[in-house]
Amino acid sequence: MSGSPADVKLVGNAMANATRRKIMAMLIENNRNKEEIEKAVGASMLDYHIQMLQQAGLIEQKESTLVLTDFGKNFTETRAEKPVEVKKNLTGTKPIDIVEIRQLLPCIADKTKFRIIARMEPSLGGALKLLEPLFPRARYSEKINALIIQKGNVLLTIYSTGNVTMTMIKNQEEATQILEDIRRAVNDAIVKGITPVPREKVKVDHNEIYEYLPKTNCQICGEQSCYSFAIKLVSRDTELAKCTPLLDAKYSTNLEHLQAIMEYL
Ligand code: SF4
Incomplete structure (x- = not known):
C-alpha cells in the first residue's frame, strides 16, 4: 500500500465493519482457512468481507489459507480489535448513560423519518448478548456484535462498542425517549438481574x-x-452477499440496515 488518500480510504472502509475486524483479529492469532473463518463469523457476505480486506492490502490468500500481509501485520499491531467475548453474567457491568446523539439524517426508506446515531457509555461489550431476553423483539447478532431491537417501526442497533443506530425515528424527542427506555431497562437489569419477557415474532416484509x-x-x-x-x-432462496x-461505500448505511433486518429472518 502506498499510503495515498485512496489507500487510506480502502483500509478505513475495510476496518469499518465488525465482521472484518473479527476476521483480522482471528488472523492475528493464526493463519486460517475460509471454513474456520466461516464457523466464527458466519457465511453471510463472507466472500465480500474477504475481498474488502484483500483490496485494502491487509490480507492475502496463500493456497487455501488466508494470512495477514506485512502491511496487515503492521496495521494490526496498533489497530485491530479482539473478538468480543460474551460474558456469563452481568457481574462487573457498569450502568450506562446516553452520552451523545450525533446525527439526525433522513431515513433511506422514508424521507419523512430520521436516522439517528447515538452513543452509550461505557460500552456494554461482551454483556450485550445477555440483554437479548429483556426486549420482546431483540436479536443478538454474532456477525456484527450488536443487539438489534425492533420497537414498532423503529429498528435500533446497539453495537458492543457503544455506538447505536436508530432508523424510522419521527423526531429527536422520540429518539431520546426510546434510548432512555433502553437505558433504564439495561441499568435495572444490571442492578436486579435479567427478567426475560415473552418473545415476539418479527415479520420481515420484502417491500422493506x-x-x-x-x-x-x-x-x-x-x-x-x-x-x-x-x-x-x-x-x-438467496443471500444478501449476492448483491x-x-x-x-455509498450503500454502507443500506447494508448496515439490511444486515440488521436479516437477523429476523
Ligand atoms: S439487481 Fe438489485 S439486488 Fe440484484 S445485485 Fe443488482 S442492485 Fe443488487
Whole structure:
C-alpha cells in the first residue's frame, strides 16, 4: 500500500465493519482457512468481507489459507480489535448513560423519518448478548456484535462498542425517549438481574428490504430485478452477499440496515 488518500480510504472502509475486524483479529492469532473463518463469523457476505480486506492490502490468500500481509501485520499491531467475548453474567457491568446523539439524517426508506446515531457509555461489550431476553423483539447478532431491537417501526442497533443506530425515528424527542427506555431497562437489569419477557415474532416484509437495495436492477445477483431479489431473500432462496453492489461505500448505511433486518429472518 502506498499510503495515498485512496489507500487510506480502502483500509478505513475495510476496518469499518465488525465482521472484518473479527476476521483480522482471528488472523492475528493464526493463519486460517475460509471454513474456520466461516464457523466464527458466519457465511453471510463472507466472500465480500474477504475481498474488502484483500483490496485494502491487509490480507492475502496463500493456497487455501488466508494470512495477514506485512502491511496487515503492521496495521494490526496498533489497530485491530479482539473478538468480543460474551460474558456469563452481568457481574462487573457498569450502568450506562446516553452520552451523545450525533446525527439526525433522513431515513433511506422514508424521507419523512430520521436516522439517528447515538452513543452509550461505557460500552456494554461482551454483556450485550445477555440483554437479548429483556426486549420482546431483540436479536443478538454474532456477525456484527450488536443487539438489534425492533420497537414498532423503529429498528435500533446497539453495537458492543457503544455506538447505536436508530432508523424510522419521527423526531429527536422520540429518539431520546426510546434510548432512555433502553437505558433504564439495561441499568435495572444490571442492578436486579435479567427478567426475560415473552418473545415476539418479527415479520420481515420484502417491500422493506427492497427499499434498502440499490434499485438498479443490474442483475449481478442473478435475479431479474432488485424486487425479485428482495422476495427471494425473505423466502431464503438467496443471500444478501449476492448483491455485491451493496459493498460500495455509498450503500454502507443500506447494508448496515439490511444486515440488521436479516437477523429476523
Ligand atoms: S445485485 Fe443488487 S442492485 Fe443488482 S439487481 Fe440484484 S439486488 Fe438489485
